[in-house]
Amino acid sequence: MRILHTSDWHIGRTFHGSSTMDALAEVLGALTVQVRDNEVDVVIVAGDVFDSATPAGPAYTLLSDTLLALADSGARIIVTSGNHDSAARLGFQARLLRDGIHVLTDPLAIGAPVTVADADGPVHFFGIPYLEPAIVRQHFPAAGEGGAELRTQAQTMAHAMSLVRAGMAEHEGRSVAIAHCFAAGVDATVGLEREVRQGGLDMVPLEVFDGPDYVALGHIHGRQQLSERVRYAGAPLHYSFGEQDKPRGSWLIDLDADGLANVAWLALPVPRALVTLTGTLDDILSADNVAAHAEHWVCAVYTDALPQAEPMRRLRERFPYCAMVQHQPAVTGAAEVRTYSERLRTAVTDTDRIEAFLEHVRAGQGASERERVLIREVLDDRVRAEALV
Structure with a gap:
């Protein structure tokens, strides 16, 4: 069986105030072509389909169009x-959807798989919706009633995976689990989902996912391989400049009669590349930069000692897609790493205090x-005015 693992579409998200709907439609169209060309049997979307709990109408339209196109490809x-x-x-239309499209949002149905058969027998897909402990613990037995303590993401996901393993015991064959969480071992440099907190409360140990032949994860916006069979696909678009150098795509998984046989990466197109330009404002506005990046999304980090007048206006005259500008003066000496409080401690007069403030906001100057x-x-x-009072 051939499976395509994608996640974190975030339909409806904006990028620094600009709609991403057209770009995402282009990318999801390319993904649909990949599904058809690679004769994919099952497409997994591991959470964060929308960017908002109350998506606008066009977001539903894009989702519907994409799901129908994927279904028409035979997957x-x-x-x-x-x-x-x-x-x-x-999930409100889940029971009304056409055959072959399954939307799994019910925490009470975690142990009930969607089963798809191939020549080697059945493959059972166990979908775990995002589980907020404070909300979902009401659905499961409490610790005092023979159930589990569900106060953290780790505890809640461990309980969910125990339901998956119970379902696996009842359904003979190969199995795939789908979840949306922050798993231990993730490289934080790949673009963490914006609500992810890197604390123990939200971190799910990797061993929690023992059992299934493959575990398709969502929540992290860059591809990750935590083990041979536990992976993140990441988002199909770059949603922040921190993700700009990370590839976009999906995992293509092959299962044979014995389980996981092969995993390959399918790259997706990038409608508009992202670039961060660093230097003085004049350097950033140079002809060479304009020639290379005029059609890119640009984050400009200018290092002039002093703030420049109307930097965004000047940048957008050269880079129409400049989305972000930051002033980060270059640090050039040991004295410049002193904190503001350290500078104030050595200040005696008002002139010294003003000098300390200027050094602080101007990176030492x-x-x-x-x-x-x-x-x-x-x-x-001021002294003369006070003397007249």
Whole structure:
């Protein structure tokens, strides 16, 4: 059986105020072609289908069009809900969907698989919707009633996987689990989902996922291989500049009669590349940069000692898709790493305090000679005004 693992579509998300709907439609169209060309039997979407619990109408249209196109390619589709989705809204039409499209959002149905058969027998797909402990613990027996303690993501996912393993015991054959969580071992540099907190409360140990032949995870926006059979596919679009160098695509999984046989990466197109340009504002606006990046999404980090006038306007005259500008003065000496409180401790006069403030906000650069004259004039005027009161 051939399976395609994707996740984190985030239909409806904006990128620095710009809609991503057209770009995502292009990418999901390319994914549909890959499904058809590679004769995929089952497509898994591991959560965060929408970016909002209350998506706008066009988001539903894009989802419907994509699911129908995937179904028309001959694949079965299995979708689970993520933390951005409203499980109720995503799943409200589940029983009305055409054959071959399954939307799994019910925590009470975790142990009941969607079964798809091939020449080697059945493959059981267990969908685990995103489980917020405080919300879903009401659905499961409490610890005092013979159930599990469900206060953390680790405890809740461990309980869900115990239901999966119980379902596996009842259904002979190969198995695939689908979940949306933050698993231990993730490389934090690949673009963490924006609500993920890297603390023990949200981290699910890798051994929790023991059992199935493959575990398709969502929640992390860059591809990750935690083990040969436990992986994140990441998001199909770049949703932040922190993800700009990370590949976009899906995992193509082959199961044979004995289980996991092969996993390959299918790259997806990037409609508009992202780039971060660093240097002085004049350097960033150079002809070479404009020639190379005029059609890219641009994050400009300018290192001039002082803030420049109207940097975004000037940047967008050269880079129409400049989405972000940051002022990060270059640090050039040991004195510049002093904290503001350390500078103030050595300040005696008002002039010293103003100098300490300027050094702090200008990455170590104090007042110029002309500014010192102005500072002295202002302070002298204040002294004269106080003397007249």
